Amino acid sequence: MxxxxxxxxxxxxxxxxxxxxxxLVGVVLALLCVLSATVAGVSVAAVRQRDDPEPDAATTAxxxxxxxxxxxxxxxxxxxxxxxxxxxxxxxxxxxxxR
Numbered sequence: 001m002x003x004x005x006x007x008x009x010x011x012x013x014x015x016x017x018x019x020x021x022x023x024l025v026g027v028v029l030a031l032l033c034v035l036s037a038t039v040a041g042v043s044v045a046a047v048r049q050r051d052d053p054e055p056d057a058a059t060t061a062x063x064x065x066x067x068x069x070x071x072x073x074x075x076x077x078x079x080x081x082x083x084x085x086x087x088x089x090x091x092x093x094x095x096x097x098x099r
Contacts, residue, residue, distance in 0.1 A: 002043035009036035
C-alpha cells in the first residue's frame with residue numbers, strides 16, 4: 001500500500017509540475033498529492049511499528065527503563081514545587097555518583 005501511494009503521489013507531483021495549473025484542478029491535484037504522501041507515510045510507519053518487538057511486560061508504560069525515579073517532567077510541572085525538583089536532582093546525583 002505504501003509503494004502504491006508513493007507512486008501515486010509522485011505521479012500527481014509530476015503532473016502538477018508539468019501542467020502548471022493554477023486553478024481548482026491544480027488545487028485538487030495538490031491536495032490529492034498530499035493525501036497520497038500522507039497515506040504512504042502512515043503505511044510505512046505502521047509496517048515499522050508492527051515489525052518492532054513487543055516491549056517487556058516487566059516495565060511499566062511511561063516509566064523510565066534505566067532505573068531512575070518514576071517522576072517525569074509532566075508530574076514535576078504539575079506539582080510546581082521547587083523543593084521537589086531540588087530533592088529529585090539530589091537523589092539522581094547520589095545515584096550517578098555511586099556508580
